[in-house]
Amino acid sequence: MNVARAAAPAVVDVLREYADHPSAFLAVNAGTRHYRSDAAPGIVAHLPGRRHHIQFAAPFAPPAARGELLDDYLRHLGRGAVLTAVQLRREDLALYVRRGFAANQIGSSYGIDLGRFTLRGKPLAKIRQNVSRARREAVTVVEAGPGDLADRRALDDIDRAWLRAKGRHVKELSFLIGERGGPGRPLRRTFLARRHGSTVAYITYSPVWGSRPGWLYDLTRRSPQAPVGTVELINLTALTAFADEGARWLHLGLTPFAGLHRELEPPTASPLLTRALHQVARRGTALYPARSQEAFKLKWAPHVIEPEYVAFQDRVRTGAVWHLLRAISAV
Incomplete structure (x- = not known):
């Protein structure tokens, strides 16, 4: 297994082969690490932490191998570690819900x-x-x-x-x-x-x-x-x-905190986090200018608007939310 910062050409090759996410290229960003498994092809793009770890999108792997790669990554993190996966697409949710994650809509992409x-x-x-x-x-x-x-x-x-x-x-x-x-x-x-x-x-x-x-x-x-x-x-x-x-x-x-709709929330969503994210969407300009960003994108009359999600291992923890906000420089 390898958890180092992979060379950009190697990451790009994986994305070309397996990625079906409009923001997948963010996995190449400086500072992002890439987990590789000996048991399954593909990569997990992530930011490591002491206890709280942030995963970007679902595993970039063949569909049949995504669950095995995710399980191997979770075993690698070990007991006591907490994983938060951000920018999941709707079709990714079942992969995480089956493993006990709680998922909430975090915004919309266009x-x-x-x-x-x-x-x-x-x-x-x-x-x-x-x-x-x-x-x-x-x-x-x-x-x-x-x-x-x-x-x-x-x-x-x-x-x-x-x-x-x-x-x-x-x-x-x-x-x-x-x-x-x-x-x-x-x-x-x-x-x-x-x-x-x-x-x-x-x-x-x-x-x-x-x-x-x-x-x-x-x-x-x-x-x-x-x-x-x-x-x-x-x-x-x-x-x-x-x-x-x-x-x-x-x-x-993605525009975080934009296009939030309760009917788009999965059954495992945290009601408390749903309310908090809707409050940010309405009043959180100091945290992120969601309304102006959403308005700019809607001016282009996009043909596709789809929700994106954040998933928390086991349950929504205050520490995991705080670590996510710190990782994305929102606090």
């Missing part, structure tokens, strides 16, 4: 079918309006070339400005979003917005495999100087490029 996407009509009116506004403000969009040092320096400046503008009370869910560098950088694509010769915003996109292949919108940053509509113009430019290349889907990723 996907655009590029073969059906159109800017025409009322649903995309706000996108058209904002894109036109950015163009009137002389914003243009280009795709970054590999290894461009000048672009990297400009993006570093944007990152610093973004953090200053957000303030100390607003934090990103770092375990659940993409990253600009790290081991997966060679496979990511970055689109830049420029105005009067300066880069004012960017979005990175990661590859997606499985039943809805295409690209994942996984990280966006904008400087305070970016006009209204800049992010929409970047995403429209990238979306158009992907469609022209024959890509089938553009995934907008």
